[in-house]
Amino acid sequence: MNNIFQSVLCCPKCREKLTNEGQRVFCSLCLEDVAVDDRFIDFDRLNPKLNLDLDAIVQKITEYAGITMNDIDIDWRIAAILKDIRKNARGTVCLEIGGADGPMTPVLENLFDTTLTLDYSKHFLKRIQNKTERAICVYSNAHFLPIQDNVLDMIICCEVLEHSTIPTQLLTEMRRSVKKDGMIILSVPNEQIIYHRKKHSNYKFSQAGDTHINFFTPDSLGNLLFRTGLEIIHMKTIFPPNRSIKNLYSNMKNYIKRSFSGNFIVCLARPMANPLKYWDILNSNLKNNAKKKPTEA
Ligand SMILES: [Zn+2]
Numbered sequence: 001m002n003n004i005f006q007s008v009l010c011c012p013k014c015r016e017k018l019t020n021e022g023q024r025v026f027c028s029l030c031l032e033d034v035a036v037d038d039r040f041i042d043f044d045r046l047n048p049k050l051n052l053d054l055d056a057i058v059q060k061i062t063e064y065a066g067i068t069m070n071d072i073d074i075d076w077r078i079a080a081i082l083k084d085i086r087k088n089a090r091g092t093v094c095l096e097i098g099g100a101d102g103p104m105t106p107v108l109e110n111l112f113d114t115t116l117t118l119d120y121s122k123h124f125l126k127r128i129q130n131k132t133e134r135a136i137c138v139y140s141n142a143h144f145l146p147i148q149d150n151v152l153d154m155i156i157c158c159e160v161l162e163h164s165t166i167p168t169q170l171l172t173e174m175r176r177s178v179k180k181d182g183m184i185i186l187s188v189p190n191e192q193i194i195y196h197r198k199k200h201s202n203y204k205f206s207q208a209g210d211t212h213i214n215f216f217t218p219d220s221l222g223n224l225l226f227r228t229g230l231e232i233i234h235m236k237t238i239f240p241p242n243r244s245i246k247n248l249y250s251n252m253k254n255y256i257k258r259s260f261s262g263n264f265i266v267c268l269a270r271p272m273a274n275p276l277k278y279w280d281i282l283n284s285n286l287k288n289n290a291k292k293k294p295t296e297a
Pocket residue numbers: 011012013014015016027028029030031
């Protein structure tokens with residue numbers, strides 16, 4: 001346990017390595033302590049505080065969901081993603097981001113020597129702690145990971161990006177902390193549709209049931225990953241198994257409605273050799289265009 005303070009974790013505010021003196025863990029630059037209680041590590045005092053109104057609303061509701069929400073069952077979606085995780089698991093250190101009540105965490109802690117699960121809800125993390133034996137529960141803002149550069153073998157980030165106030169920052173942080181040969185498994189709901197509703201004002205308020213603030217299609221996710229320095233190894237969409245005629249009919253209807261794709265996007269990604277590739281190309285395009293301009297007399 002002490003070893004992860006040296007080799008994996010860092011201060012989320014200044015990214016300096018933490019100082020571990022006896023029972024006390026702190027950042028010697030920011031002069032604040034990390035609260036450590038057995039497997040529960042609380043970075044609250046070192047979390048950068050952003051004055052973002054929507055972020056405050058989402059965090060408050062997420063914490064409340066941590067108290068009131070029932071445990072998530074290992075449904076077809078989680079089972080499908082776990083299959084991909086098992087198939088691609090590599091290395092020794094894994095970070096799960098936004099694990100909710102932790103339906104996947106008991107599996108992860110058996111696949112890796114060190115499994116960290118990070119959330120911004122203390123209630124959800126306590127629930128994960130109760131159902132795991134070794135996983136380290138980290139209370140921190142995922143937009144500022146308390147993780148050193150290039151130290152993670154695998155990052156699991158399932159159904160988190162759509163709740164994130166700043167998805168570009170979250171992806172950039174994942175790219176920073178995963179090893180050059182590490183892997184990221186991402187999943188988000190697929191918002192691809194074959195036609196656009198004309199009456200956007202007919203929002204069904206009674207169906208308000210989640211804190212989604214970002215909406216992705218396979219194309220939009222691909223663009224976002226490229227611009228944040230991540231390379232797609234494999235991207236697919238998934239849908240529920242055809243267990244009955246009713247399932248089959250509903251899947252076919254959904255498949256057509258979603259422009260011939262499934263309900264969720266699952267993506268395996270890794271850091272690009274040059275994470276700034278897009279920005280370098282843009283820079284050289286701008287320079288070339290400037291050269292072409294006729295010089296002013
Ligand atoms: Zn610091």
